[in-house]
Amino acid sequence: MSAAPILRIDHVGVRFGGLVAIADLHFDVAEGEIVSLIGPNGAGKTTAFNVMTGFLKPSQGRVLFKGEYLSRLKPHEISRAGLARTFQRTSVFAADTVFDNVLIGLHRHAEPPLLDRVVPARRRADEARLRARAREILELVGLASRADELAGSLAYGEQRLVGVALALATEPTMLLLDEPVSGMNASETQVFVRLIRRVRDEGVTILLVEHDMPMVMEVSDRIVCLNYGRLIAEGAPAAIRADPAVIEAYLGKGGAARELAAEVQG
Structure with missing residues (x-):
């Protein structure tokens, strides 16, 4: 992997009127990584994708792709620069x-x-x-x-x-996948996991948003977790799996947390 990140999210914030969708989001993706962006519904994941790909302008902060500020570019220009995405719905x-x-x-x-x-x-x-x-x-x-x-x-x-x-x-040199296995059965999900790895092996860096926690734990080199638009955890799957803040963000404390822990342990 190169020393400089291929993608840098540099203290990005997004507001819609008085609503804070993302607050001070910051993380890097290194070339050749598979990174997952996770969080409960409404955490700001798709908003973050929309900022990265030019469909939304940040209220603060900046996004850099291969050292270039993306806020200066339109979506089709970002795509031509090598940053492509898929969407939640088939198109x-x-x-x-x-x-x-x-x-x-x-x-x-x-x-x-x-x-x-x-x-x-x-x-x-x-x-x-x-x-x-x-x-x-x-x-x-x-x-x-x-x-x-x-x-x-x-x-x-x-x-x-x-x-x-x-x-x-x-x-693309980097591909953003928005809930790629949503609605898939177990066998289809495994096909997609193999595809993600093949695409990475072809030299394409991957950042994905996904709710399928076992799939995320299996495929990711690193995981970034949001809650209410804020970064609450970042690290390898093993660290995220055991992080109390991540478990609480998804299902709260007590028995629900134990259920999530059992699920992601697979």
Whole structure:
């Protein structure tokens, strides 16, 4: 891992009128890490993602990606800089094939030189390159055998994989996953865990928001926990698993805390 973080959340705050959604959030993500951002409902996780990806401007603080201040950039510019995200809901082109979904994503992101657009031979070569890359991405996410099927006909978990493929079509160096296994069964979740590791092995840093605690404990190098918009814990899964503040934030004290402890112990 590099010495400088690929992503730095530098004392970020977000307010909506008198409501404080995030208060003084600060953490780093190193290149090559898988980091999970967790917390109970309303903790500020998706708000933090929206700040990182340019959909919200922070009321205070700053977000730096590869040393660049993201508050200066629009969402599509942040994506082009190499920071991509998925969303909580599936967002696929249901009437197009799985292959065409990825190809559409590649076309939207790619901007070939003028000569490649106007010279037929170069245009054909560029199209062949994009089609080959689409096949590589589908192989990576495990959907190569479904390439010719309509995206809308796939099971829910597979549609989530198409969403990841669309994000990967932007050729990111970092990927933000917003509740990627929400609604998945146990076998689909395990497929997704393997995918996250494969994507990291391809050189993409991962930051994810997720409520599935056993999955988070299994896949994360490090975990950051929020409650009421504030950072309450940060560390390796073993430390977060035993952190009293984390357990209390989720389920309170007493018997509920013991239930959570039993769950995350797996």
